[in-house]
Amino acid sequence: MKSSSESPDAESDDTIKQQIFKIVRAIPAGKVLSYGAVGARSTPPISGYICGRIMGVVPPDVPWWRVVGKEGNLPIRKRNPELSIQQREKLVAESVKFDENGKVKMAEFSED
């Protein structure tokens, strides 16, 4: 019966990418998480690079703006400087504060 192309384990449908989406969506408002931190929370943990790639395809259902660099900076800035501005607006709107260096205060807002 049904077999061959069927996936017996539901977890198979829960790929690493899906894990990342779930984790990012689980970030509460007013908090941020770094790429590597998100990947480290997934199972199994993956490199921050992979997270960045996946983030490039995240659906609008995912608060991608809550994901920042490890230092709290916005690495997306080099890909879409305008987008980084939008991200900052989003974070500020959620009570997240930035440093004079243009980076988010991970010390207080990093969920990790």
Added chain:
DNA sequence: AACTTGACGTGAC
């Protein structure tokens, strides 16, 4: 349907 190209970080050496 298969192959090619583009793409957002991070840690270790």
Added chain:
DNA sequence: AGTCACGCCAAGT
């Protein structure tokens, strides 16, 4: 400071 490797996905050709 520069280089290397990591579970990637999707659109275009």
